[in-house]
Amino acid sequence: MKKKAVVATILDLGRQPASHQEMGHAFAPTNIALCKYWGKRDTELNLPATPSLSLSLGQKGASCTLRRIDQAYDTYFLNGQPLELLTPFSQRLKNYLDLFRPADSFSFQVTIQTNIPVAAGLASSACGFASLALALNDFFAWELDQRHLSILARLGSGSACRSITPGFVEWHEGVLADGMDSYGESLKEAWPELCIGLVILTEKEKPLSSRAAMERTVATSHLYSSWPLKVKTDLALLKQAIKEQDFKLLGETAESNALTMHALMLSAWPPISYALPETVLAMQRVWELRQDGLAIYFTQDAGPNLKLLFLAKDAEQVRAYFPGVEVLQPQAT
Amino acid sequence: MKKKAVVATILDLGRQPASHQEMGHAFAPTNIALCKYWGKRDTELNLPATPSLSLSLGQKGASCTLRRIDQAYDTYFLNGQPLELLTPFSQRLKNYLDLFRPADSFSFQVTIQTNIPVAAGLASSACGFASLALALNDFFAWELDQRHLSILARLGSGSACRSITPGFVEWHEGVLADGMDSYGESLKEAWPELCIGLVILTEKEKPLSSRAAMERTVATSHLYSSWPLKVKTDLALLKQAIKEQDFKLLGETAESNALTMHALMLSAWPPISYALPETVLAMQRVWELRQDGLAIYFTQDAGPNLKLLFLAKDAEQVRAYFPGVEVLQPQAT
Numbered sequence: 001m002k003k004k005a006v007v008a009t010i011l012d013l014g015r016q017p018a019s020h021q022e023m024g025h026a027f028a029p030t031n032i033a034l035c036k037y038w039g040k041r042d043t044e045l046n047l048p049a050t051p052s053l054s055l056s057l058g059q060k061g062a063s064c065t066l067r068r069i070d071q072a073y074d075t076y077f078l079n080g081q082p083l084e085l086l087t088p089f090s091q092r093l094k095n096y097l098d099l100f101r102p103a104d105s106f107s108f109q110v111t112i113q114t115n116i117p118v119a120a121g122l123a124s125s126a127c128g129f130a131s132l133a134l135a136l137n138d139f140f141a142w143e144l145d146q147r148h149l150s151i152l153a154r155l156g157s158g159s160a161c162r163s164i165t166p167g168f169v170e171w172h173e174g175v176l177a178d179g180m181d182s183y184g185e186s187l188k189e190a191w192p193e194l195c196i197g198l199v200i201l202t203e204k205e206k207p208l209s210s211r212a213a214m215e216r217t218v219a220t221s222h223l224y225s226s227w228p229l230k231v232k233t234d235l236a237l238l239k240q241a242i243k244e245q246d247f248k249l250l251g252e253t254a255e256s257n258a259l260t261m262h263a264l265m266l267s268a269w270p271p272i273s274y275a276l277p278e279t280v281l282a283m284q285r286v287w288e289l290r291q292d293g294l295a296i297y298f299t300q301d302a303g304p305n306l307k308l309l310f311l312a313k314d315a316e317q318v319r320a321y322f323p324g325v326e327v328l329q330p331q332a333t
Numbered sequence: 334m335k336k337k338a339v340v341a342t343i344l345d346l347g348r349q350p351a352s353h354q355e356m357g358h359a360f361a362p363t364n365i366a367l368c369k370y371w372g373k374r375d376t377e378l379n380l381p382a383t384p385s386l387s388l389s390l391g392q393k394g395a396s397c398t399l400r401r402i403d404q405a406y407d408t409y410f411l412n413g414q415p416l417e418l419l420t421p422f423s424q425r426l427k428n429y430l431d432l433f434r435p436a437d438s439f440s441f442q443v444t445i446q447t448n449i450p451v452a453a454g455l456a457s458s459a460c461g462f463a464s465l466a467l468a469l470n471d472f473f474a475w476e477l478d479q480r481h482l483s484i485l486a487r488l489g490s491g492s493a494c495r496s497i498t499p500g501f502v503e504w505h506e507g508v509l510a511d512g513m514d515s516y517g518e519s520l521k522e523a524w525p526e527l528c529i530g531l532v533i534l535t536e537k538e539k540p541l542s543s544r545a546a547m548e549r550t551v552a553t554s555h556l557y558s559s560w561p562l563k564v565k566t567d568l569a570l571l572k573q574a575i576k577e578q579d580f581k582l583l584g585e586t587a588e589s590n591a592l593t594m595h596a597l598m599l600s601a602w603p604p605i606s607y608a609l610p611e612t613v614l615a616m617q618r619v620w621e622l623r624q625d626g627l628a629i630y631f632t633q634d635a636g637p638n639l640k641l642l643f644l645a646k647d648a649e650q651v652r653a654y655f656p657g658v659e660v661l662q663p664q665a666t
Contacts, residue, residue: 263596277610
């Protein structure tokens with residue numbers, strides 16, 4: 001099992017305490033990709049086919065608390081609700097935790113609390129697994145650096161590797177078979193005026209997981225072969241935009257990248273569309289506002305909700321046009 | 334001007350009457366592409382980047398009547414309304430007619446009557462220019478064969494070359510610079526049970542012409558380079574489906590081809606989406622019905638309306654699920 005080998009390599013690098021603590025706790029921000037992660041080169045290690053680039057959302061994300069408990073089975077709570085142990089998500093958590101403890105050793109009580117809707121395209125599994133990796137680092141007192149924490153988080157969920165640090169994060173796709181060069185790294189630039197507006201059209205769970213959608217796209221879309229070049233182009237443009245604080249370039253590139261990811265899904269078979277009628281209306285509204293001169297763009301993940309991109313000076317206008325929008329300014333000073 | 338040269342070549346092949354008649358008249362069916370035409374290799378001659386395949390819609394289409402009139406300017410009527418001579422469409426008509434008469438010779442009264450909504454993605458310009466080419470053939474008594482009529486129709490509007498004949502029509506993309514090998518040809522197979530259901534969600538004219546949308550896609554979409562291979566694959570599958578009367582294969586291939594064309598548009602910049610909220614709902618309805626076991630698929634052109642594909646045995650069910658659908662059975666015997 002490749003994951004076990006990666007964990008062994010990384011834990012050799014950390015501090016090796018004689019035992020663990022009774023409790024571990026951590027928070028991880030969720031992240032919104034401006035250049036999307038869509039397609040894997042290794043499904044076990046969650047190694048991506050391309051690089052990607054995200055912005056972490058400050059205080060929006062997941063808190064994870066780990067406790068050692070004296071019972072035969074783990075207990076998981078998500079947003080106050082106990083999780084059945086036989087659900088796919090519980091199995092994913094258990095398989096992940098088993099990477100870090102000897103077989104039949106002890107059990108965990110895991111409590112994850114998110115302040116974003118679960119499974120509505122807001123990267124809840126990204127911040128969930130990132131907070132879990134950070135909580136494990138706290139629990140076992142490994143004192144790992146960000147790079148290795150990012151790799152551990154990736155073993156739980158690919159995009160979780162971008163949720164270890166705040167700000168802009170580039171996920172290097174890497175070339176190594178074990179993925180030791182595939183991790184999230186913070187860009188040094190910040191952009192305090194940059195705002196994200198969360199337009200929550202539904203909090204219902206999405207009908208198809210992004211994991212399944214990604215696999216189906218890669219397997220069936222004729223257009224997928226053009227995606228790596230699109231990512232390469234967009235990544236360079238986004239880094240230039242961030243460096244030069246060129247908002248038009250950032251917005252155009254992020255929106256085009258997101259729409260291209262959704263285009264790939266539409267061309268998969270069976271076709272995948274996360275759009276609700278409300279999604280279409282919200283997109284058209286953005287396009288109309290832009291034609292009227294407002295510098296507003298959007299990005300969309302594997303769900304129907306939109307994330308608006310704009311600058312702080314336009315926040316009041318955006319609030320007026322999108323009642324109920326939640327405005328975040330992740331890098332406000 | 335390349336068009337003039339093509340016309341000269343073709344008219345040399347036809348009968349050369351001493352003069353023309355006082356009137357010409359013809360009907361041409363509209364056609365629905367099962368494998369779409371999206372992208373040109375020559376914008377003046379409307380030569381396509383790929384082949385395509387369509388089904389002509391029997392009695393749905395355009396009738397054109399041409400009359401010689403004694404005045405300095407042409408007069409055009411579309412569905413009973415006179416057209417202003419300075420509109421882009423009138424200019425297209427005039428430029429087209431000028432290919433066939435000496436400069437400053439005589440004027441036409443052109444009356445085109447369609448029984449489908451104009452500019453709502455129902456290929457009204459295809460059947461319009463096809464009916465005009467056929468009416469010219471009648472007016473001048475050229476007695477051209479279908480191949481050369483198809484080429485003349487293409488000079489007016491690309492997909493018009495598929496509206497000269499009924500049934501399934503393959504538009505050969507050709508390799509020659511003058512396009513003399515790029516024309517619509519009928520397949521010998523018919524499929525009497527095959528039905529098309531027109532789901533008209535709006536009769537409003539589309540905000541962006543398919544001509545402009547096509548050009549923008551080719552110029553800006555990173556995904557476009559994958560389109561020719563998609564077409565090649567789908568064309569082979571559609572011909573196999575028609576030969577074997579394999580409806581599942583026909584439906585899956587046509588729907589996937591249409592969605593891939595829309596995917597290309599979504600990945601263009603600025604993004605192009607013809608979807609209305611109602612389009613999203615209608616698509617989801619088709620997908621749900623299919624999951625419930627009904628053999629129903631859709632195709633969509635450069636407009637928000639859907640065309641359902643199903644077999645005659647399921648027509649009553651389709652009518653029940655899509656109130657207002659107009660059911661056509663173009664090859665019914």
